[in-house]
Amino acid sequence: MFARVVASHRSLAAISHRSFLRSATKRTSSSNASASTANAKTASAATQQSSKASGAAAEDAAVPIGASLLAALAGVSVVSAAAAVVENATADSCLPYTPNGQRFSQDEFMGRFSRMLLACDPRLLLYTEDQVLQAQELLERAAAGSIGGDDPAALNRSLWEARRITDAALHPDTKEFIPRPFRMSGYVPYNGPICVAMVASTSTPSLLFWSWVNQSQNALVNYYNRNASSPMSNQTLITSYSAAVGSALAVAFGLATFIQKRYPAAQAKALMKYVAFPSAVVASSLNCYIVRSPEITTGVPLTDEHGKNVLEGATSQVAAKRGVESTTLSRALLQAPVYFVPPLLMGMLPPFQKLVQNNPKARVPLTTFLLLVSFGVGLPVTTAIFPQVAKMDIFSFESHPFLLFFTFAQSCSTAIFPQVAKMDANDAEPQFQHLVNPQTQQPYKVFYYNKGL
DSSP states (O other): OHHHHHHHHHHHHHHHHHHHHHHHHHHHHHHHHHHHHHHHHHHHHHHHHHHHHHHHHHHHHOOOHHHHHHHHHHHHHHHHHHHHHHHHHTTTTSOOOOTTSOSSOTTSHHHHHHHHHHHTOGGGGGOOHHHHHHHHHHHHHHHTTOOOOSOHHHHHHHHHHHHHHHHHHBOTTTOOBOOGGGSGGGIIIIIHHHHHHHHHOOSHHHHHHHHHHHHHHHHHHHHHTSOTTSOOOHHHHHHHHHHHHHHHHHHHHHHHHHHHHHSOHHHHHHHGGGTHHHHHHHHHHHHHHHHHTHHHHHOBOOBOTTSOBSSTTOOBHHHHHHHHHHHHHHHHHHHIIIIIHHHHHHHHOHHHHHHHHHOGGGHHHHHHHHHHHHHHHHHHHHHHSSOSEEEEESSOSTTSHHHHHHHHHHHHHOTTSOOOEEOOTTTSOGGGTTOEETTTTEEOOEEEEEOOO
16 A cells, blocks of 8 residues: 555656646747747847948938939029129120220229129030131121121120120130130039039049049140140140149048048048048149149230230240239139038038938039039139239339239239239330330330230
8 A cells, every 4th residue: 555655656746747847848948939039029120220221321322313413404504694694784884895805894803703704604605616606707897897787785785795605615816616615614514513523522432533533624624725825735734634633632532531530430421522622722723833834934925905916926924924823823712612612501501401411312412503503603703803814014013022912912812903913114024125005106004915714
């Protein structure tokens, strides 16, 4: 009996032990299953977050081509509309037409600004070569006195428009056609998108590539708008191009590398849009100076107020130096409204900040519009600081360096005063001293020269 009881207890213990093991196994399996489910959910959430982040980054990096093209068209249209407003507003108040005169007074900043704004009008690119030649023929007939009309004001406006069309397409010295991408009227539609790409670049390779494209285009603009009376060798062109491209890439690469190493990724990306400004200033100025520097050695012709050379075959190195230096400075000043103003407006004005934050895709189109408008207005402003056809007063302050520096600094600091290059008679080249104007039989007091653009 006792043995049966012991056996029964042992059997119950074994059964209880097996039940405990099965229960523990079930609990362990259930815990493992729960942990696996939790890990799967966590991994799924992480994957979703990563996908969302990647999608947001891809969406932010994507460039809306269609919207950017519309923004570029809008920017060019605004510049064209501004030129049309100026042309219509001054139709009845402009100066009477003269073959070698100007539509606006070049002694005032507003006159030079209006002239340059009309010269940079993108609509001038729409005229065909036949239309340009017809405008040139009209001017030749007017110079010969074989044209007239019942409405002098309308004829006067037609002649000024014909002059504007020919000046935009033909080189003032050679009278040859300038290719459209390298005309002053083509600066906004052709060079503007390149500048947009530079400002919008957030990586070093893209910035370097567009800097090279920009300086290549600038070199050709400088060449086609140079003073053609001074010869230019292929060696000078190669040197200028190499120096401009090399300096642009060096400055862009150096600043981009410094920013990316010095600042966090997000802050570095925001600062990259300002790298284009200093690199463009250095490169454009150097490019312009090297291309135009041969003029300083050969000199440029001096003319009277009618555009006639005062001394055939003679050139002035002093005038050439003034023209090259003022043009170089203008090219440096031009970069400010192009590369600095749009990023500054987008970073400081709340409406632009909010627009870009709520819609990151709007950054490139907005930059495109602001840059093209700044370009179209900034180019006439900077080129108007110094008149293209400058005048040299024989009786001057050049023998007093501090007065000359004051005049030069004043012209740079404010655009409301015209820049008049002056030269003392004692310091002038001997061949220009005591020249007599054949029409007045009096010594020349003022000389004019084409300083280029």
